[in-house]
Amino acid sequence: MPDEDHVTVGKAINRKDGIAKVTGATVFGNDQNAYRQLHMKSVYTHYPHVEIESIDLSEAWKVPGVVDIIVARDIPGNPILFGRFPVLVSDRARYIGDAVAAIASESAESAEMAAAAVCIRYGKQFDVLTTVDQALAPDAPMIHHDTQGNRIDYASHHLHDGNAEAVIREAPKVIRHSYATQFVDNGYIEPEAVITEFDPNTDTVVIRGTIQNPYNIREALAKVLDRPLNQVRVIQSGIGGSFGGKDESMMFIASRAAVLSLRTGRPVKAVLTREESFMASAKRHPITSNYEAGLDENGRLLAIKSLHHMQGGAYNKQAMFANWRGSIHAAGPYAIPHVCTDIHGVHTNTIFGGAYRGFSAPQVVFGIESFIDECAEAVGMDPVRFRLLNCVKPYDRLPTGQVLDPAFMPANVADLIELVCSKTDFEKKWERNRIARTEVGSTSVVAGIGLSITFRGVGLGGEGIDTGSATVTIDADGKVRVQSGFTEMGQGLSTTLCQIAAEEFGIDSTWVTWSQNDTAENMDAGPTVASRGIVSGGNAVKDACGKLRKRIEEVLLPKWMAPEGSTLHFSDSAVYAMTPDKELLNRIGFAEAARICLKGEGISLRSLGWHSPGPQYFDHESGQGPAYPSYLFGATVAEVEVDQGTGVIVVKRITSAIELGKAINPQIVRGQFIGGAIQGMGYALMEEMDCSDGYLHTRNFDDFLMPGAMDIPPIDIIISETDVHVGPYGAKGIGELGIEMIAPAIANAHANATGKRIRELPLNLERVVLGHAL
């Protein structure tokens, strides 16, 4: 898109919340306090899968400072949150993060002491199912009595196009491999915090905290508290990172605290320790993927059949959505005539999976992109030529039946492959490493280079209706307020939305301010997930601004007796009335225009912007239909050094080319991409939550290792802007593309370096040296 058309959009303006953040003034969840507040502590089960006979609170009540204690029967409304998550359990614990009681006390210390004094009497110990295989075994006990063989409700999805099975049977070349990924935490540095309060004046329960999806929490709490939606108000605090995670864990603590607030009439504050956060927050689901491909003699993919199992944990509210996304992406951005994908979610007595940046894509992209390299090798082709031969091109048909119309999805992935490969001299290095590895011993340090590509459906697609909201207000001095129904959690959305408003009104971006979301102020915009803030939120801001411009035009043009067909233009902080012959009729400042409308004519300058793509038509039985309005595309090269003696993989450089539509703020786009890529690197090399016996052994940042400043390689990003009409100015949302290509690129680089293939994440020391986990 030609940039000269835009004044503010496309510029790297500084973040709106920058000064507050560098001075430590931002109020995060745990920085909030209220007069007469109580402190809450949850009491957790000691065993992962056990019958609970009774809960003895007598000693806990004796701890000085204790004001109230609740157990499951004290919940006034529905005791179950979304996805079978209980607010508190009463008769059975199904995973180690289940809580049986919550205590409100005058101090955090006394709440903790009282929690330790609660005596739980346990009955029967049930088998602890910690793997998908155990949970799917025919004689496995049922974690919930009413599921089908421990399968997660509504989490099985299918994409069947053509007749993959028959084609593979007849294919000249057949390849089969399996891949597995691990539980990882979102790793936000700020643990969850909430403060709940009952406001008797408005008969409303007010919840303030580190909440990624305020409307979800509002809906869940309305049910738990048995109150209408308009009597539950969620106001976001500053959020110290979320990436998808501050959702289920927030439902837990917000619901328990809110019940305590209603009973005591006092504000209740709950802050999780890191150990609690790790135990009771959503992880990226592990997925095991079995791939089969049939190829012809020339290396053309004829068919791919794949079966995936997502490990969901004891309860789950995301597998149904994540698996749908997984089903669309599992065969990658390839033109394959026959595709058959099946994906299921399975309950286990472990920590649970939920949303973490990328949702299900990092898992299935690791699978398919490792598999594609293995297919290339099996037919004697290099990974670049193999991908160029098989990847989708404009006007190709995806297995969903959707045709890649360049007006919406440029499908320029072949160009992106060529860009990253020529920039890194890929083919030469790849060949050199391949030859070099055979000449050295198996303990030396060897170099590797790996490629991966992806496509990523924009927004929710067929997961649900992708509506967005924003309220835009112009005050009498011409300054503008934007309040979005989407959440600022560090990704920079508030700044980007302010930029859009500034662009639409032709004013400086410093004239626009924003506020955190408040469910009492804004329409339900749905969750802030799937990188949809920019498309749905940005389009909503544009919509609101457009309505306000029209209102101003309808006041000013008649007032200036402009001839029929005249128009009003907004730029340089002024409005210009132009006749149909393009002659300037009048010009006044934007602030003056606002004052005339508000003070002179009594016209409202507040508008609700709304974005709705309309209902989705998607056949969930066969997986056929327009799954997403558009896709982003990307290609990434990772260059590594593998020390075969110690198992250390050092990433030397990451090079990515990405197609993202339009970058509204290039600085924010770059930060989002790099941040995602480094999370992807952690996922590839070191991050893993160990819940292998039902107990969580990864309890804090000393066990859960994430990349630090010393680990970061140079990252080159080539941004390809394209003229697509999906989000505002063609933007498509960049929050998640960075993360999903990294692990397979590194795994492919490791294979190039060593000649050995690791099919499980993470590629940590043991797997590199021994070929398997300890």
Added chain:
Amino acid sequence: MMDIRCEINGRVHDLTVGASERLVDMLRDRLGLAGTKEGCGIGECGACTVLLDGTPVASCLVLAAQADGHRILTIEGLAAPDGTLHPVQQAFIDAGAIQCGFCTPAMVLCAYALLSNTLEPSEREIRTAISGTLCRCTGYVQIIEAIELAAQRMRQYSQ
């Protein structure tokens, strides 16, 4: 309980603190200096970093009593009294080194401590200076660039 005297952000404080009270709690709960964050409580994340006599320390691992007789700088004490940002703070904004901002106070203080010792840090020295603080959002690249930018601007001022 014990009585301590320490200088916090340039002001002398006389305080009575508990024997097991942590510095992070003294700063946050007693003095309302909530810019110091807690992310792990075990010295791993660095979010609670403050400068003790100019050296970064994890305030979750330091007892309040240990601050007796020492000088502490928290993020609230870095900008000039009139609100003018320190060049390190300004550089963090200009270089896009902030996302959620939870690690930012610690990162800024680590950078400030480094640049108090040298205005010509190597990239390795910059990485080392912030290596005790985790950032999950940025991937560190723009933080490193921000510190380079701050150093460059501070060299210009000092000439």
